[in-house]
Amino acid sequence: MKPRLVFVHGIGGPRDPAAELDAWLRALAEGARAAGHARRVLDLIQGWAADARFAYYGNLFDTAQGQGSASEGEDTDDLVGVLLREAVEVRLAEPATDDEVPLLRRAHAQLMPEGDPQGAGSVARHVLTASNTLLSLPGLRTFGGWASAGLMVGQLRQVTRYLRRGEKDEEGLSLDTRIRRRVEETLGPSGPTIVVAHSLGTVVSLEALHAHQGCVPLLVTLGSPMGMSTAVRPRMRPQPLQVPGSVERWLNFWDRDDFIVGRPRLEKVVGPNSLSVLPFTRRVDSDGAWVHPAAKYLAQPAVAGPVVEAIEAATRP
Template sequence: MSDDGPTAGSGVVLVHGIGESGSTAEQLVQQWLPALQTGLRTAGADELADQLVAGPGRLGVQMAYYADVFAPYEAANAMALATDPDLTEAIGQLTQQWLETAATRSSDPADRTAAQDALAFGATEESLWDTLRILSDALNDLHFFRPGVVSAAGFVDHALREVALYSANAQVKTAVQQRIRAAVTPTTRVVVAHSLGSVAAYEVLQEIDQPIVLLTLGSPLGMSTVFYERLTVQPPHVPACVTAWTNLADPDDLIATHLDLAPYFPPAPGRTVQCISHQIDNGADPHDPVRYLEHRQAGAAVGAALTGP
């Protein structure tokens, strides 16, 4: 069967992050593909950029879409938070770590001060709910989470719900990973994963035995307790199928709690492939996948995957 056949799959599989319930897979591909082409051109791969298309084939691009998986759970989640300690714990851990990242790394002095104050104030509360209220209110006030900085209205609410559900609900986690696994076919050469999608893609790649290049963008994979200690394979390491792993992180991207993932993901047993992290500048929208993809490092990683042996 030709690798351009209707069931062959695509050479490039994209995996989106949180807060995409208002978009479709096709819309996301149309947003990401031009940015990926820009990254390829910036890396000197103009001809390859011109050949990349949406759809199946060796130079085809498709989105592993999973945002709709959360829909049946989100409506009930508000009530579940009051009774489900796993969800409440996950939201508390996530909120705490985002504020800790802002307190130590944000380039906005006001954000650093606000995060430090909220963490100190929240630590004085005996009630978990009072602590969560203080911390979540502080997150909403950070410059990073204001409209125009993160491209989604109500991003904090979306993030808290979706990350908590993925982290603590086995059915949600399985369903998300199944979507990604279905998109990775023998044609696939590179997986490009953003935000929460990088966590799910990493877990899927632990079960795949074909060579794959991995590009992660704004990844929270190193986030302790919420993700890192909950990964299926322990201790975590570079998936054995991965022939190269490039990780891009903007220092102002609070979702990427650790800018360098190499210390947390050593080579797989018997392998030498390491995660290579690059700190880049996404300007006014530090977590935006489109801005990440436009960088030379993103284009170089994808270009090498599609032109290599």
């Protein structure tokens, strides 16, 4: 029986799950080739090596945000502001170039205005203004990133909408619950499952895996915001954060040029499970100015190599 390989996406616009699965597998195959696993490349692309699945929940964000009130929308933008401010502060501590510093300082000031009374639309206005400033950073606009401040904020709202635990449907299920159910259904009930999660998907996967009964030989998290100590980590569940009991190994990868990624090593802030498993964080360096996409991470040999090796180990009798 082939092990399952489950990909969990992050923020972004509408996706074709079949096309995304193919793109993620091809990126993984590229990284596998670079890691010395050339003989498994075709197996990965054709799906012979593993039962590859793409956990898609993006369309759940298409529903109106608003059975909530105007104040709830304001709360969502406020949390986007917290997330951006923390990302800016992290980048200011270690800017890629000196040219970035004035832009980052300007955006930080715009996210912390003085003397501007809070009111309807005030928070959203400051977040959009700061986002416009940040889009002047290389990569966020011109190299396949966000085309506008509105698009940038709209996609970052997906993180905050998940973490607000609201937006209940007619059955009383909150948005975050419905998203986790999609992932849980893709994981399946049992059997070895390698999980590769990206961006917001790392938060969703970690929470979903606490309810998963099957074996997870390897959890890989890419470009995770879990290191954000104000905007994300304290809003995750359950607290305190702990490695899910089903996870036998956890590798966490980040790129220093990935703007919406917390820097702390997750092994310092996530407790071990009963198997004494902790996350192991490793930095990777991708080419290009826009490094957040999952494909950039998957094409890294340091990422793809362990995934292929986990598939091979789970295939052995």
